[in-house]
Structure formats: structure tokens, C-alpha cells
Amino acid sequence: MLLTVFVLACFVGYYVVLKVTPALHAPLMSVTNAISSVIIISAVDYVFLSKISKTQNGDLCEWLGLCAIFLTAINIVGGFMITKRMLTMFSVKKNSNKEK
Amino acid sequence: MILHFVGTYVSLVASVLFILALRGLSSAKTSVSGNRFGMVGMTLALIGTQVPVYFENLDISLTSALMKVLVVAVLGGLIGYVIAKKINMTALPQLLAGFHSLVGMGAVFIALASFFLTYGMTSANHDVMHVLELVLGATIGAITFTGSVVAFGKLQGIISGKPWRFKRQRQINVIMGLCLIGLMFAFLIKQTPELLIYAVILSLIIGYMLIMPIGGADMPVVISMLNSYSGWATAGIGFSVSNELLVIVGALVGTSGAILSHIMCKGMNRSLVKVIFGSFGSQNKITNSQNDQMHRNVKLCSPEDAGFILQNANSVIIVPGYGMAVAQAQHVIKELADELKSEDISVKYAIHPVAGRMPGHMNVLLAEANIPYEDVFELEDINNEFGQTDVAIVIGANDITNPAAKEDPASPIYGMPVLDVEKAKTVLFIKRSLGSGYAGIENQLFYRENTMMILGDAKKVCDNLTKVLKNR
Known part of the structure; x- marks a missing residue:
């Protein structure tokens, strides 16, 4: 039952995100952006399926899938990297403080 | 079949890792490892769900498709990487x-x-x-x-x-x-x-x-x-x-x-x-005319005067806004704060939830300038402290400090939670001009007894302030 999974996941999301400190709301947005690009697996699926199944629109499917892979790949790497960059700014500072 | 089972469990593990990635953001300490969980989860999801499909259909040649997928994904990934590395935090x-x-x-x-x-x-x-x-x-x-x-x-x-x-x-x-x-x-x-x-x-x-x-x-x-x-x-x-x-x-x-x-x-x-x-911002005209009698009493002040006020202060709260981001003033603010701290003046930062253009915008910029995490406070944690504070410095913020939100029921922003900067003994308001904020509403704070306006670019003004303080 996908709907059950969906509703339960909404609740998990609600309680987890409530605990996020306001100071880290920007990294929260960038990391959720990165993980929402997990739809890339479905895009890869369609590129494979366009070859496997005997469909008359195989080429079109392949192209659509490849475009989706391109866009979401930018997002995945970009999203995780910018999050990492932000988070290191938040944590590095403690060390530099001790030095002073 | 076995590969498909693996695929199902890998998806489960990946979901848990994604939840942990969000959970990690509950504190700065755990957040870096949280982000790592997210990356591992994404890698697992990709490999775990696609490898079975690939191997189950080995008879049909998927190699060319796989090559295309990899080329496109790597190309996209590289672009994403470069963007994330090069982009300015503002x-x-x-x-x-x-x-x-x-x-x-x-x-x-x-x-x-x-x-x-x-x-x-x-x-x-x-x-x-x-x-x-x-x-x-x-x-x-x-x-x-x-x-x-x-x-x-x-x-x-x-x-x-x-x-x-x-x-x-x-x-x-x-x-x-x-x-x-x-x-x-x-x-x-x-x-x-x-x-x-x-x-x-x-x-x-x-x-x-x-x-x-x-x-x-x-x-x-x-x-x-x-x-x-x-x-x-x-x-x-x-x-x-x-x-x-x-x-x-x-x-x-x-x-x-x-x-x-x-x-x-x-x-x-x-x-x-x-x-x-x-x-x-459609019905602001009315509120503006009500304030007409106060209009002329804006007190402008030079960096020298401001430096003098700051020197005699014991505690300072800095209120940043979108203007700080535009002027990229966060690093200069850090210098100014260091200068104040070296004279034993306590410096704190007050962040309004909607300061800037996205959630947590100000926090990221302050973090970029190496401003300590523990000096930065959210609205509800610091609002009571303005009364015991000598100087509040407002840098590039406007509507979020407007006392009209508390006092003037006719104001379009009435009822919005604002920072009580006017309770500080002196308010230094750094702003480019006397214009109204993005909501198009005049800030009553400008005309208060204890408000001193310093007009100019946030970065230049802070730079001047730091120089004045250093020369004393």
C-alpha cells in the first residue's frame, strides 16, 4: 500500500523537520532539494525500459529519460555539495574560535 | 529474483539514510555526518535499484543505454559540482x-x-x-x-x-x-x-x-x-x-x-x-500621512559620532537584513564585531525568521564570515534583551524592526512579530536611503528619539566604523 507508506512518511517528515534548528533552515532546503532528485532512478529505469520493452516510442522515451537524468544529476551533486559547503561553514567556526 | 530482493532492501536502507540526513540537521554538530548519510543513501538507491534491472536483462544489450546514462549523469553531476563550488553564498x-x-x-x-x-x-x-x-x-x-x-x-x-x-x-x-x-x-x-x-x-x-x-x-x-x-x-x-x-x-x-x-x-x-x-502595500498611503508630523525629525549621524557611541557601550546587538546580503557586508561586520569585542563590549546577533530572501539566509551568511554560532540568536530568544542593551545596530533590515507592527493597527504589517530594537538605549540604523522597505511601509523607527541614521552602503559604513574605532 503506497498510500500508507506516503501518509506515514509525511508524519515522519513532520516530526523530523520540526526538530531542525532555525539556523540550519538553508541547508535543510538544499539537502531536501538534493534528495528529491532521487527521481533520477525512475528516469534511468525508463531509459532501460525503452530498450527492453518493444514500444514504438522507444527513442522518444530514451530522450525524455536522458534529459531527466541530466537535470536531476545537476541537482543531486549540486544540492549535496552546496549543503556540505554551508555545513562546514557552520562547524569550522568553532575551531577558529578556540584559536583566538 | 534474488537481485530484486536486494533492490527492495536497498531502497529501505536508503529511505532510512535520508531520514537520518534530515534528522542530522537538528544541530550543527550532527549535520555534517547527516549530509554524508544523505549522499550514501543516494548512491545506494542508484546502484541498488538499477543494477538488478541491468543484470536481469543481460540478454538484451543494455550496454549502449548504460553508457549514455553514465555520460549524461556525469556531465550533469560535473555541472552541479562546479555551480555549487563557484556560487557566491549571497x-x-x-x-x-x-x-x-x-x-x-x-x-x-x-x-x-x-x-x-x-x-x-x-x-x-x-x-x-x-x-x-x-x-x-x-x-x-x-x-x-x-x-x-x-x-x-x-x-x-x-x-x-x-x-x-x-x-x-x-x-x-x-x-x-x-x-x-x-x-x-x-x-x-x-x-x-x-x-x-x-x-x-x-x-x-x-x-x-x-x-x-x-x-x-x-x-x-x-x-x-x-x-x-x-x-x-x-x-x-x-x-x-x-x-x-x-x-x-x-x-x-x-x-x-x-x-x-x-x-x-x-x-x-x-x-x-x-x-x-x-x-x-496597497493601503500604505493612509499610514504615511498619519506620520507626517514626525517626518522631519530624522537624526543623521556620522561614523565618528557612531564610533563614539559604540565606544561607550557595554553591549551591542546587531540586526542584519537583506541589505547586508546585497552589500555583502558580513565579513566587514565580523571585523567590526571583533573590534568591539577587543574593547570588552559584548556583541550578539538577532535574526528574524524572515530576514533575507529564504529561510536561514542570514545564518548562512554570518556563518560564512566565521561569526560564532553561539553569538547568533533567533527572535524569541533575544527579544527580551534589547531593553538591557546599549546599542542596537540595524544593518540592511527594515520592516522586521518596524514598531508599527506592534503599535499601529492601521499598518499593513500590524501583528507581525518584530525585533524590539527601539528598546535599546541607542539604535544605529545603517541604510542606503530614507526610503521605505520592501513592504512599501515607512519605518516609524527612523523618527524615534533614540534612533541615529547612518546613510550609506552597509559595507562602506561598517568599514568606516571599524576604522574609527581602531584609530581611537
């Missing part, structure tokens, strides 16, 4: 808007691929639920795409940040919404490619119409809302391809964005409906 809001648009467009492409794969096949079983999920994923994705593109344009300054309004706007939007629902129903009954494409095109227009009327100051809400939409689009795709992992991730991202939008709305004391449909 451009973060538009970067995120841009990223959201990519998720939206990706969802549209996948929905179309899903439709065309089975289109024209006699054996295909088009059950209504599947078709509904598919068209939902496509329309939400399309709305997210154009909405985010408009938000990007407004944040980058390509499109004017001013609300774009015309007669009967609300009615037209409602009619378009109804048309979209009609198209979706038609598509459920008769699944032709034309209907799906029309629905996508109409959604693209709706996304544009939805975000164009929203002004610059409401951008934090818009960005969180688009964040939420990108999650719902992911969930829609997940339903249509019956993939649990996508549904879980979509739900997580969707709720996360919804919570952020709610927090941002509360920070402005406005409902989501009002942000989308309400006009901000």
Missing part, C-alpha cells in the same frame, strides 16, 4: 530556486516518458489510478518549473521584484485552475498524448501566473513553497511508477517545505492564501 536563494526548477522539469520528463512507453500498446493496462498519478506528477512538476524560474528571475533581478497585478487576476487564475482540472479529467477518460501535453502547458502557465504577482519580501515563503511542490512532484512520480522510495522521499521533502512555509508565514503574520492572492 546568491543562495536564486540558486535554490534554480535547483527546484530542475526537479520540476525532471518530473515532467519522467511522467511523459512513462506515458509514451506504454502509449499505443494494445496490451497496456491503463487503470485510472495510474493515469491520475501520472498526470498529477506532470502538472505539479510543470508548476514547480515555471514557478521556480520566475522566483529565480526575481531574486537574480532579471524580473522586477515588484508584484505584477492586473484586473480580475484572481478570477483568471481560478478559471485556469478549473480548466486544468477539466483537462485532467478528460485525460483520465481518454488518454491521448495531446491532452497530456495541453495539461502540462497549462500548468506551466499557471506556475508563471502564480509566482509573478508575489513581491520580493514574500520570497522566503515562495521558495519554501516551491521546495514543498518539488517534493509533491517527486511523490506523484513515485506513485505513478509504484516506487516506495520515491514516495517516501517525496513525502519527506513535501512536508519539510510545507513546515518551512508555515514558519515563514508566521514570521510575517500572514496566511499562505494572503501571500499568494493578497496585495501587499
